Every structure is written in C-alpha cells, then in structure tokens.
Amino acid sequence: MFFEPPSAQEEALRPPKLGPPAWYAPPAEEMGAAVTSDLLLARTPNVAVTLPTIRAFTTGCLLDVEIVMRRRSLPPDDFQALQMSVFPHMISSVSARGLPDNLLRFGVRFADGTKATTVGQRFDLARLPQDPPASPQLSWLLGGTSLRSGDNDEGSLFNIGLWLWPSPPPETFELGVEWPDGGIELSITTLDGAAIVSAAERSVPYWPDPPPGG
Template identity: 40%
Template sequence: MDFFTAPPPRVQEQEKERENPPWTGPPNDILGGIVPIERMLFRSETLAIVLANAVAFPAGVTIRLQMAARRVEGVNEDTWWDRHDLMFGHHRHRFRAEDSLPDEVVRFGVRFPDGSKATTVDGRTDSGEWPPPCPEGPILKRSRGGSASGDDRSVSSSWSLWLWPLPPPEPFEFAVEWPLYDVPLTFTELDGAAITAAAERAQPYWP
C-alpha cells in the first residue's frame, strides 16, 4: 500500500469572463481595420520615430510606432545604455502636478479640432476598482506588449498607444516631443476619416 497518494481533483466553479472596459485597451476578440500611415514623425543623426499604422476598433484605435536609435561618436558607454533602456520603455516616472517633465521622458499626444487633447503623460492611473469608473475622454496610453532589440551600437523598438474614444472623422494632430534626443514639439496631421472608416471594417472573431 502506498503511503503517499495524490489528492482528489479540485472542483472549481467556472469563473465568469471579465470583460475589460473599452477605455482600458483594445479588445482581444475583434479583428481591427488597419490604416497604413507610414509617416516619419522625426529623424536626426541619432534617432528616427515613425508612425507605422493604426488599427481601428468601434470604441478606439491602436496607434503603432517604430523607433530606432544609433550610437554616434562621442556618446560614452553609460550614456548609451541609459538611452538604450529608454527605448525599451524600462524607466518609469512618477510626477507631481508642480513637477516639470524630465528630459528623458518621451511624450506622445493627440489634439482634436475642438481643442480637446490627450497625452501619454497625463498622469492618469488605474483606480484599482472593478469595474473601473468611466473616465472623461479622450485618453492616450501605452498598451502592454511591443518589442525591442538592440546592442552596443543600435536599438529599435515598437510601441503601441491606445486612443479612446475613436477620433472624429476629420483631421486631427498627433504630437511628439523628446528633449533628451533633441526632438522638439512636433505635430503631424492624421486622417480621422480613414480611421473611422477602418473601424467600420472591424469584425469580431466569433459571432
């Protein structure tokens, strides 16, 4: 007779599927409509920032960015690896209302024709409540995921930003600024009509 025996299987109640509110990020059960953009937002000797495309859903849109940096003569090891990590998005910052933004923080934002705007440095945080209370829009936040690779000479990364709600079907502005890399506040016009049309093409994976 065995002394040690396996316990009987645990019977667990099936948990109800928790649906994330649309302002928290893109849905995971819908095929979004793709809008190719392929716009160079900024380029210098050391950095390139490209707005690659947008993936539109009924409630919002994912904006996909590509960034690449290279090490040039005169940049020492410590400086390079600090900048390398920033491309991965490894540095987290906490801001107070009276603080100025550190130069190493990359800033993205949108501005609509009515003057409303949203940025990735608004400082909005999750409340911890569930379901979370609906915030006042618009919201622009970095989505989880993305990818990056690099070495001691160059680094590239892909970032995704979630914009909620869906922008109006008219031109609006996308903004970028990154003082550490000498990126001035730069606005690029995007076609809101193309994004809303793409959202109409979105389709659920299952009926």
C-alpha cells in the same frame, strides 16, 4: 493529503479577475482594420520615431509606433540610458513640478482643442477604474524590441502601441511627440480621423458569431 485545493466556498469568495477596461486597450476579440500611414513623426541623428500603421477598432484606434535608435557618437552609458527611457513606467520623477527630459511623451489634440496625452499614465492594471473616463484617453501599451537584419549592439528598434479611446472625430487631428533627451523637440503630425472612422467599419471579430440556428 498535506496540501489541499481550496474549497468551492473559498474559490467563490475570490475577487473576479478583470482584464484592462475597454477604454484602456483594444477589444480582445476584434482584429481591427489597418490604415497605412507610413509617417515619420520625428528624426534626429540618433533617433527616428515613425508611425507605419494605424489599426481601427469599433471602440478606438491603435497607433503602431516604431522607435529606432543608433548609438553613433553617444557614449555607451548615455545610449543605454536613452534606450531605457523608452519605457515610461521606469521613470519615476514625473510630477506637477515639471516633466523630466528623459520622458518620451505622446499626445493627440482634436480640432476643438481637446487633448489626451501619455503623461502621468498609470501602469498598474489592477488599479485602473473599469468605468470609462469623461475625456478621451491615450494609453501607452508597453511593447518590446524587434530584430531586423543587420542589427547589432549599436542600434535598437522598439515597437509600442498608443491606444486612442474613443474613436477620433471624422476630421483631421494632431499627434504630437516630444523627447528632450532624444533630441526631439515638440513635433506635430496631422492624422486623418475620417479614414480611421471609415476603417473601423471594416474591423471584424476573430470568431464571428454563428448565424441563428447554425
């Protein structure tokens, strides 16, 4: 045989495959419990940012955000650039000197002033530390596009997930969004932390453990 599989010893020397750490994404075997919010976070003539639902897990919560765009009077190239800037991993000019206007950013702020934002997030999963960070984290989970009836090349809909770890305190807190190129100045919306914490108690695993002796 010309091509042979690796030996058992070689296979054992390979580093284990690690998924995203628990602080970076929802638990893989947990369903989460939905909290309906139906919130409009921001709206301009060309862009609407909404938060239809929040899914609560035992370790955090997932903010299910929708970004809807329409071109209207925007030149085609400008509209395409606006669509591409929905994907923050494609924007490389984020630095300590300032934030680029095409960077769509989200953040949360708790009652004690603690903040967590998506600015400066790393998307290289292989280089993420497995140990949990000392402060709350808001991780942008790369999403995709969706179709709705009447869709055409003049509009688009993007679904993204914002994973907030750990679960928020059981009190109101703020969710902020800002996107200068999208025409969105800093917009703050209040979320109900108590409702999220309560919903987390209803989150169940996809495959519950069988009862003892079952």
